[in-house]
Amino acid sequence: MATERKHAWGPRKDNVLIGKSIQRIDGVGKASGAAKFSADINTKGTLFAKLLTCKLGHAKVKSLDAEPAKKIPGVKGVHLFKKVGDEIRWDGELIVAVAAETEDQAEDGVKAIKVEYETLEHFVDEADLAGGEKAGRNKPAGENKKGDVEAALKTAKVVHKGHYGIATISHMCLEPHGSHCEFAGDQLTAHLSTQNVSGTPGQFAEGMLMDAKNVTVIGNYEGGGFGSKFAIGEWGLACAKMAKELGRPVRLMLDRATELKVAGTRPSGFIDVTIAADADGKIVAWDSHHWGTAGIGGGGVALGQIPYVYDFENQSRRQTGIGCNVGPNQAWRAPPHPQACALSQVAIDDIAAKLGKDSYDVFLKNLPSTGAKAGVYEEEMKIAAKEIDWKAKWHPHGQSPDKGPIKRGLGMAMHKWGGGPGACNCNVKVHPDGSVETFLGSQDLGTGTRTVIAIVLAETFGLPLSSVKVNLGSSKYPNSAGSGGSITVGGVSGAHRRAAQDALWKIFDLVAEKYKVSADNLAAKGGNILNGKDVVCTWKQACGLVGPMPLEVAGKGPVQDGLTNNSVGGVQMVDLSVDTETGLIRIHKFVSVQDCGLIIDELTAKSQVLGGLIMGITYALSEERIMDNKTGRYINADLQNYKLARIGDIGELVAIMYQPDSEYDRGVVGLGEPPVISPGAAISNAVANATGVRVPVLPLTPKRVLDALKGGRA
Amino acid sequence: MRNRDDRSQPPTEGPANQAAKLPSATPGGGPNKPPPAAAVNRRDFLKGSSVAVAATAMATAAQEAAAADDKQVTIVAGAKPVKVTLNINGKATDVTVEPRTTLLDCLRNNLNLTGCKDVCDTTNCGACTVIIDGKATYACSKLAVELQGKKITTVEGLMQGQNVDQVISAFVKHDATQCGFCTPGFVVAVKAFVDANPGANLDQIRKGLGGNICRCGTYDGIAAAALELTKGKKAADRLIAPATAIASACCHGSTCSKGGA
Numbered sequence: 025m026a027t028e029r030k031h032a033w034g035p036r037k038d039n040v041l042i043g044k045s046i047q048r049i050d051g052v053g054k055a056s057g058a059a060k061f062s063a064d065i066n067t068k069g070t071l072f073a074k075l076l077t078c079k080l081g082h083a084k085v086k087s088l089d090a091e092p093a094k095k096i097p098g099v100k101g102v103h104l105f106k107k108v109g110d111e112i113r114w115d116g117e118l119i120v121a122v123a124a125e126t127e128d129q130a131e132d133g134v135k136a137i138k139v140e141y142e143t144l145e146h147f148v149d150e151a152d153l154a155g156g157e158k159a160g161r162n163k164p165a166g167e168n169k170k171g172d173v174e175a176a177l178k179t180a181k182v183v184h185k186g187h188y189g190i191a192t193i194s195h196m197c198l199e200p201h202g203s204h205c206e207f208a209g210d211q212l213t214a215h216l217s218t219q220n221v222s223g224t225p226g227q228f229a230e231g232m233l234m235d236a237k238n239v240t241v242i243g244n245y246e247g248g249g250f251g252s253k254f255a256i257g258e259w260g261l262a263c264a265k266m267a268k269e270l271g272r273p274v275r276l277m278l279d280r281a282t283e284l285k286v287a288g289t290r291p292s293g294f295i296d297v298t299i300a301a302d303a304d305g306k307i308v309a310w311d312s313h314h315w316g317t318a319g320i321g322g323g324g325v326a327l328g329q330i331p332y333v334y335d336f337e338n339q340s341r342r343q344t345g346i347g348c349n350v351g352p353n354q355a356w357r358a359p360p361h362p363q364a365c366a367l368s369q370v371a372i373d374d375i376a377a378k379l380g381k382d383s384y385d386v387f388l389k390n391l392p393s394t395g396a397k398a399g400v401y402e403e404e405m406k407i408a409a410k411e412i413d414w415k416a417k418w419h420p421h422g423q424s425p426d427k428g429p430i431k432r433g434l435g436m437a438m439h440k441w442g443g444g445p446g447a448c449n450c451n452v453k454v455h456p457d458g459s460v461e462t463f464l465g466s467q468d469l470g471t472g473t474r475t476v477i478a479i480v481l482a483e484t485f486g487l488p489l490s491s492v493k494v495n496l497g498s499s500k501y502p503n504s505a506g507s508g509g510s511i512t513v514g515g516v517s518g519a520h521r522r523a524a525q526d527a528l529w530k531i532f533d534l535v536a537e538k539y540k541v542s543a544d545n546l547a548a549k550g551g552n553i554l555n556g557k558d559v560v561c562t563w564k565q566a567c568g569l570v571g572p573m574p575l576e577v578a579g580k581g582p583v584q585d586g587l588t589n590n591s592v593g594g595v596q597m598v599d600l601s602v603d604t605e606t607g608l609i610r611i612h613k614f615v616s617v618q619d620c621g622l623i624i625d626e627l628t629a630k631s632q633v634l635g636g637l638i639m640g641i642t643y644a645l646s647e648e649r650i651m652d653n654k655t656g657r658y659i660n661a662d663l664q665n666y667k668l669a670r671i672g673d674i675g676e677l678v679a680i681m682y683q684p685d686s687e688y689d690r691g692v693v694g695l696g697e698p699p700v701i702s703p704g705a706a707i708s709n710a711v712a713n714a715t716g717v718r719v720p721v722l723p724l725t726p727k728r729v730l731d732a733l734k735g736g737r738a
Numbered sequence: 739m740r741n742r743d744d745r746s747q748p749p750t751e752g753p754a755n756q757a758a759k760l761p762s763a764t765p766g767g768g769p770n771k772p773p774p775a776a777a778v779n780r781r782d783f784l785k786g787s788s789v790a791v792a793a794t795a796m797a798t799a800a801q802e803a804a805a806a807d808d809k810q811v812t813i814v815a816g817a818k819p820v821k822v823t824l825n826i827n828g829k830a831t832d833v834t835v836e837p838r839t840t841l842l843d844c845l846r847n848n849l850n851l852t853g854c855k856d857v858c859d860t861t862n863c864g865a866c867t868v869i870i871d872g873k874a875t876y877a878c879s880k881l882a883v884e885l886q887g888k889k890i891t892t893v894e895g896l897m898q899g900q901n902v903d904q905v906i907s908a909f910v911k912h913d914a915t916q917c918g919f920c921t922p923g924f925v926v927a928v929k930a931f932v933d934a935n936p937g938a939n940l941d942q943i944r945k946g947l948g949g950n951i952c953r954c955g956t957y958d959g960i961a962a963a964a965l966e967l968t969k970g971k972k973a974a975d976r977l978i979a980p981a982t983a984i985a986s987a988c989c990h991g992s993t994c995s996k997g998g999a
C-alpha cells in the first residue's frame with residue numbers, strides 16, 4: 025500500500041452519525057420493561073433472600089440464634105454474616121440472610137431470628153470537629169503548604185474568613201446492590217448489578233474458593249451505580265454461597281434501607297478557610313482546614329482538590345478525618361470534586377462580595393491559576409454568561425431589586441475532570457453478509473455505551489445503526505475496564521475505531537485486488553465501497569470477499585494515537601429565587617457549558633449533562649444522610665425522608681456542549697463526572713447573591729436557609 | 739391520616755398530584771411529597787408484622803423503631819395460598835398467591851412481568867406504577883387477591899410484538915431514560931396521565947408526574963416526552979409559570995439540533 029494507514033477520526037464535516045443526536049439503541053427495551061436487570065432475573069426454582077441487619081450505631085453481638093428462621097414455612101436456608109462476639113460498627117451491618125420460596129416467607133424468616141446486642145459507644149456527628157477530638161475519633165489526613173501565606177495575608181486588600189460544609193449523601197441506586205446466582209454443576213452464573221462486569225468473576229471466585237474460569241458474570245443492565253458498584257459485596261458472596269449450598273438459584277437484592285446505609289455514601293466535608301485578595305480581585309492567599317468522614321476510618325475529601333480548580337500562589341491546607349460509626353463510602357460520581365468545589369468556590373464568591381466586585385470578574389481574574397484550561401474556562405464563562413444574561417441580571421449580593429420576600433440571584437462555579445480512556449478489549453466481527461457485531465466485557469450504565477459503540481462502528485463502515493449489534497455485559501467477552509471516572513466512552517470508542525479501521529483496511533485490500541482499484545482511494549459510505557465518487561461494489565459484496573467465515577478483528581485500548589484524550593473543564597451558572605419567609609429555593613434556569621473533546625452522540629452526551637445538573641440540584645437543595653446522634657442511626661434511610669428532586673423541582677436546564685473544532689480535534693474524552701461537580705457551589709453562590717447571606721452547609725434546606733437568614737449577613 | 743396504600747385516585751388527583759400542589763414543590767421543601775404521615779401500613783399489617791413504623795418526625799421514627807426492635811416480634815404466618823384470576827393486559831391470568839402478596843410481588847415473582855420495579859416498596863417512588871381500571875396505581879400498594887375483576891395494565895401491555903405504544907416511542911425520542919430502572923414506571927405513569935389529561939401543559943405535566951422518582955436525572959426528557967404526547971397548547975400557553983417552566987418544548991435547551999420551542 026502506498027499511503028500510511030493511521031487510526032484517526034474522519035473529517036468532522038463528513039460524519040453521518042458521529043456528533044449527531046442519535047437515539048439510544050436500547051431505549052425501547054428500557055422504556056418497555058423488556059430490559060432485564062439483575063433484580064428481574066427469576067429462573068425456575070429461584071429462592072428470594074432477605075436480610076437481618078443490626079440497627080445500632082455500635083454494638084457487639086451478644087447472642088444469635090438463626091435456627092427459628094429455618095422452621096418458618098418456605099425458608100430453605102440461612103447465611104450468617106456475624107457470630108457471637110463480633111463487633112457491629114455502623115447501623116445497617118448485615119447479620120443474617122434468609123432464603124425462602126417467596127420474599128414474604130424470607131421476611132418471616134428474618135423476623136424469627138433471635139439476636140441480642142451489647143450496645144457500645146458510638147460517634148456519628150461528622151460535622152463536630154471538637155466532639156470528634158474529644159471522642160478520640162480525629163485522624164490527621166495530611167497537610168500541604170506553599171508560598172508564604174502569612175506574608176500574603178498582611179499585604180492583602182481584603183481578608184475573608186468563612187465556614188462551609190456539605191453533608192454526606194448516599195448513592196441511592198434505584199436498583200439496589202445485589203445479584204441472582206445460579207449454579208449448574210460447578211459453573212456459577214451471576215447476574216450482578218455492577219459497573220464492573222470484567223472485574224467481578226475473580227471476586228466471586230476468591231470468596232467461593234473456586235476457579236474464576238467457572239464464573240460468568242452477566243450485567244446487561246444496571247439500575248444505577250454512580251461509583252458504588254465495583255465490588256460484589258458481602259451480600260453478593262452470600263448469594264453465591266447460598267445458591268451453592270441450597271442447590272437452587274438465589275436472588276439477593278438489598279432492601280432500600282440497607283442500600284442507603286451500607287452500599288455506598290459520598291463523604292462529607294466541612295471547612296474553615298481564610299482567603300485574601302488584592303484590590304484587583306486576585307486571590308493572594310488561601311489557608312484552610314477541612315474535615316469530615318468517609319466512614320469508620322475517617323478519610324474524607326482529598327486534600328489535593330482544595331482549593332478547587334484554582335491553585336493559588338500562597339496556600340496552606342490541612343485535612344482531618346473523623347472516624348464515625350457510619351456505613352462505608354464508595355466513589356460517588358466525580359470523587360471528591362463536588363465536595364471540593366462546594367467547599368472552595370463559595371469562599372471565592374464571598375471574597376468577591378467583600379471586595380465589592382462582580383463574582384464573575386473575580387472568577388475570571390484568577391483563571392490564570394487554573395493552568396492549561398484557563399482559555400477554555402474563559403470561553404465557557406462567556407457563553408454561559410450570555411445564555412443566562414449575567415451582566416444584565418447580576419446585582420451585588422443581597423441587593424436584589426425584588427421588593428417582596430422572594431429574592432432572585434445568580435451564581436456560578438466551574439469544574440475539571442480527567443476522563444481519559446479506560447482499558448478496553450473488543451472483538452469485532454464483520455460477517456460475510458455485511459452485518460457487524462462486537463463483543464466486549466464492558467457495561468452500559470445508562471450512559472449510552474451501547475449506542476456510542478454502534479455509532480462508531482456504523483460510521484466507520486458506512487452502515488446504518490441497524491446493521492450493527494453490540495454485545496456487552498458478559499465476563500466471557502474480552503476484558504473491559506469497570507465504568508467509573510468517565511473512562512468508558514473513550515475506552516470503547518477508541519478500541520472500536522481501531523478495530524473497525526483495521527477490518528475496513530483488510531476489506532479495502534480485498535476490494536482493490538478484486539476490482540483492480542487502489543485501496544488508498546476507497547471509502548465506505550452509505551452501504552457501498554466508493555472509489556472517489558464511483559461505487560465499486562456494495563458493502564455486502566465487499567464482505568463476501570472475506571470468505572465463508574466472518575472477519576474477526578481485535579480492538580485494544582487505550583493507545584496514545586490521538587483517538588482519545590483527557591482533561592475537561594466546564595462552567596455552570598444558575599438563576600434562582602429564595603423565598604426569605606419559607607426558606608424555599610426555586611431554580612429558574614441552570615446553564616451548563618461543557619467541553620468534552622469529540623462528541624460521539626450529542627443526544628446522550630446532553631443527557632449526561634442534564635442528569636448531572638439534576639443530581640447536583642438534588643444534593644445542593646435536599647439530599648442528605650441524617651444520622652441521629654442519640655441512637656447512632658441513619659434515620660432517613662428510605663425514599664420518603666431521603667429527599668430526591670422530582671420532576672417539578674428542576675427548573676429550566678440548558679446543556680450547551682462546547683464544541684469548536686479544537687475540541688473535535690482532541691478526540692474522545694469522558695463526560696459522566698464533570699457536569700455533576702459545580703451545582704453545589706453555583707447554587708450556594710446564587711443564594712448568597714439573592715439574599716446577601718451565605719447559607720454555609722449544603723443541602724440548602726429551608727431550615728438551613730431560614731437559620732442563616734436569622735443569623736444575618738455572612 | 740393519609741392512607742399511604744391508596745393511590746387509586748385518577749391520575750390528576752392522585753397523592754402525587756396532591757403533593758405537587760403543596761407550596762413546597764421544591765427539593766428544599768421536600769420534593770413534591772407531603773411530610774411523612776402517621777399511618778399504619780395496611781400491607782405490613784396484613785403481612786402480620788407488628789413493626790409498623792408510625793412517625794411524624796424522623797427522630798421519633800428512630801426511637802420507635804428501636805423500641806420495636808426490642809420487642810419479640812410475633813410471627814403471624816400468611817394464610818394459605820389461594821388461586822385468583824387477574825385480568826392483566828387483556829388476558830385472564832390464573833395465579834396462586836398468599837393473601838398478603840402484593841400486586842408488585844405477584845407480577846414480578848409469580849408472573850415474571852418485571853417491568854414494574856421494586857424500589858421502595860412503600861409507595862414513595864412510582865417505579866412499580868401500573869394502571870388499574872384506568873388509574874395509575876403503585877403496585878406495591880395493592881394486594882393481588884383484591885384485584886379480581888379489575889383491569890390491570892402493566893408496561894408490558896404497552897408493547898405487543900412490534901406494536902409499540904407512542905409513550906415508549908416518545909421516551910426514546912427525547913432520551914427520557916438513562917439506567918432505565920425507573921423508566922417503565924414513569925412510562926406507565928405518563929400513559930395514565932396523558933390518557934386522562936389530553937392537552938395538559940408543561941406545568942400540569944410536572945405536577946401530574948410528581949409521584950415518580952428518577953435518580954439518574956431524566957426528568958427533562960420525560961417532561962418533553964409527555965408534552966409531545968399531550969400536544970401541548972400554543973408555545974406561549976406553556977409558560978404559565980415562568981418560574982418553573984422549561985422555556986422551550988425541547989428538553990435539550992436552546993442549542994439542541996432539533997431546535998428549541
